[in-house]
Amino acid sequence: MSVLGQSFVQGFIRMCSDGWDLGWHERNGGNLSYRMKEEEVWAVEDELKTDKPWQPIGTTVPSLAGEFFLVTGSGKYMRNVQLDPEANISIIELDGKGENFRIRWGMRDGGRPTSELPSHLMNLEVKKIATNGACRVVYHAHCTNTIALTFVLPLDSKVFTRELWECATECPVVFPQGIGVVPWMVPGGRDIAVATSELMKEFDVAVWAHHGIFCAGPDFDTTFGLMHTVEKSAEILVKVLSMAPRKLQTIRPDEFRALAKDFKVSLPEKFLFEKPF
Numbered sequence: 001m002s003v004l005g006q007s008f009v010q011g012f013i014r015m016c017s018d019g020w021d022l023g024w025h026e027r028n029g030g031n032l033s034y035r036m037k038e039e040e041v042w043a044v045e046d047e048l049k050t051d052k053p054w055q056p057i058g059t060t061v062p063s064l065a066g067e068f069f070l071v072t073g074s075g076k077y078m079r080n081v082q083l084d085p086e087a088n089i090s091i092i093e094l095d096g097k098g099e100n101f102r103i104r105w106g107m108r109d110g111g112r113p114t115s116e117l118p119s120h121l122m123n124l125e126v127k128k129i130a131t132n133g134a135c136r137v138v139y140h141a142h143c144t145n146t147i148a149l150t151f152v153l154p155l156d157s158k159v160f161t162r163e164l165w166e167c168a169t170e171c172p173v174v175f176p177q178g179i180g181v182v183p184w185m186v187p188g189g190r191d192i193a194v195a196t197s198e199l200m201k202e203f204d205v206a207v208w209a210h211h212g213i214f215c216a217g218p219d220f221d222t223t224f225g226l227m228h229t230v231e232k233s234a235e236i237l238v239k240v241l242s243m244a245p246r247k248l249q250t251i252r253p254d255e256f257r258a259l260a261k262d263f264k265v266s267l268p269e270k271f272l273f274e275k276p277f
């Protein structure tokens with residue numbers, strides 16, 4: 001079967017379109033990567049080319065050595081992925097040291113993988129190790145309400161986690177570990193990749209101040225659903241903060257503890273501190 005006929009490719013394309021539909025991908029904003037399964041590599045082997053040069057990743061990911069990834073292209077628009085996948089996404093292979101990559105399929109008219117490739121690969125590496133190989137998807141989007149909150153909330157994981165948990169009852173169940181916050185940094189390089197992947201050891205979500213969100217998960221639905229849940233909760237908080245200077249009521253620490261018990265999640269006590277509404 002062709003590359004485009006594969007279900008993992010179809011799932012990847014749909015996620016790009018869904019993010020566009022929700023307004024998270026102005027111009028070339030945002031990017032997506034997927035760590036392919038061995039059998040998915042075998043299934044498309046006939047279509048993989050070897051004429052492109054090896055190039056440095058810009059960081060080292062030894063635990064991903066030799067693996068294959070489906071990634072969006074640098075400067076490419078999420079909007080266009082569905083319309084012309086072969087020109088906007090690519091399958092890349094990593095070398096035996098996890099230092100270089102080469103394009104094996106896609107980017108038909110030239111170009112290179114996402115400018116955030118170091119962050120994607122370092123996050124995928126940390127998550128692969130932390131989940132015994134279960135994590136395969138890393139997604140970066142420019143979610144409006146979450147970005148807006150990075151101007152008015154302290155850039156502190158405890159505050160972001162607690163505020164977003166309070167704004168939608170499902171949040172502590174969907175991201176019980178909480179969410180990390182990266183202060184403003186220059187995007188695209190190794191430094192922001194190191195800072196983000198350090199947080200990804202603990203969290204599945206990292207907010208980039210004044211920029212966007214990185215999410216990780218085992219499949220497209222879970223990862224997209226996580227991004228969507230965080231951003232929905234952020235939208236509620238933006239509305240609440242716009243309506244009144246303070247909440248009249250909210251979910252209290254003991255209520256989170258009761259929720260955790262019934263839903264069988266464990267919520268770190270560091271997020272359940274006493275505070276005014």
Ligand code: 2HA
Pocket residue numbers: 028029030031075115116140187188
């Ligand atoms: O333009 O989102 O962070 C792609 C990006 C860079």
Ligand code: ZN
Pocket residue numbers: 029030140141142187211212
């Ligand atoms: Zn971005």
